[in-house]
Amino acid sequence: MWLAVITLFPDMFDAMTESGITGRAIKRGQVQFSCVNPRDFTIDNYHRVDDRPFGGGPGMVMLPEPLEKAILHAKAKAADAGYPEVPVVYMSPQGKTLNESGVKQLVQYDGLIVLCGRYEGIDERIIEQYVDQEWSIGDYVLTGGELPAMVMLDSMIRRLPDVMTDNQSAEQDSFVDGLLDCPHYTKPDVFNGIAVPAVLKTGHHLNIEKWRFLQRYQRTQARRPELLEGVQLTRQQKKWLMSEKKSESL
Ligand SMILES: CN(C)c1ccccc1CNc1ccc(C(N)=O)cn1
Numbered sequence: 193m194w195l196a197v198i199t200l201f202p203d204m205f206d207a208m209t210e211s212g213i214t215g216r217a218i219k220r221g222q223v224q225f226s227c228v229n230p231r232d233f234t235i236d237n238y239h240r241v242d243d244r245p246f247g248g249g250p251g252m253v254m255l256p257e258p259l260e261k262a263i264l265h266a267k268a269k270a271a272d273a274g275y276p277e278v279p280v281v282y283m284s285p286q287g288k289t290l291n292e293s294g295v296k297q298l299v300q301y302d303g304l305i306v307l308c309g310r311y312e313g314i315d316e317r318i319i320e321q322y323v324d325q326e327w328s329i330g331d332y333v334l335t336g337g338e339l340p341a342m343v344m345l346d347s348m349i350r351r352l353p354d355v356m357t358d359n360q361s362a363e364q365d366s367f368v369d370g371l372l373d374c375p376h377y378t379k380p381d382v383f384n385g386i387a388v389p390a391v392l393k394t395g396h397h398l399n400i401e402k403w404r405f406l407q408r409y410q411r412t413q414a415r416r417p418e419l420l421e422g423v424q425l426t427r428q429q430k431k432w433l434m435s436e437k438k439s440e441s442l
Pocket residue numbers: 283284285308309310311312313314327328329330331332333334335336337340
């Protein structure tokens with residue numbers, strides 16, 4: 193996947209490119225990642241990327257010219273790399289709230305340009321002329337779009353084929369089938385006097401699958417009941433649920 197981020201703070205993205213699964217995916221060439229800094233496209237002596245808002249008010253607004261040049265440069269880079277039509281995504285509190293289905297949609301693209309705002313935001317004419325999709329990672333305000341961009345890109349990169357060691361671990365994630373995740377345990381057998389649930393040590397895979405499903409269902413019911421509306425249960429899961437309810441009513 194071809195990715196470019198337009199940002200005044202490219203060094204922030206070292207967190208994603210230099211470590212972990214995302215760093216490995218980039219080093220392996222599964223992801224082509226680059227940053228484009230609007231400041232490199234300023235022509236005034238002060239390299240201005242922002243200015244005062246028309247109409248007054250606090251703070252500054254990002255100037256449209258350096259952003260336009262940065263976007264066009266990123267599009268040209270994408271085209272040179274063989275990705276002619278790359279959508280531009282803008283991270284902002286005004287965007288559509290990102291969730292797993294949004295990630296699934298975004299990770300289908302061959303390439304993406306992500307625009308990160310600073311100050312009070314960017315000149316609206318850039319959004320009108322160049323932004324294809326506006327996304328938000330949640331209803332809260334941050335000092336810049338860089339962290340939201342990394343959150344979104346991280347959730348996309350881990351879903352690319354063969355990026356995660358066993359692909360299915362991305363498949364079994366929370367939210368993939370709409371349920372929260374089950375508890376996880378590893379060594380030692382007993383930690384601070386608390387033992388691992390016995391079923392997990394039986395090697396009885398069907399019982400373990402049943403236990404994990406029930407844990408996930410019960411956790412979702414307890415913590416995020418509204419998520420249950422969107423959940424499609426398999427016949428097997430329905431049977432497990434019925435038998436669980438029966439045994440509880442005993
Ligand atoms: C500076 N601000 C307020 C701003 C204003 C407009 C656009 C971008 C920004 C950058 N900040 C962001 C970006 C995204 C999110 C989010 N929820 O995805 C939160 N904050």
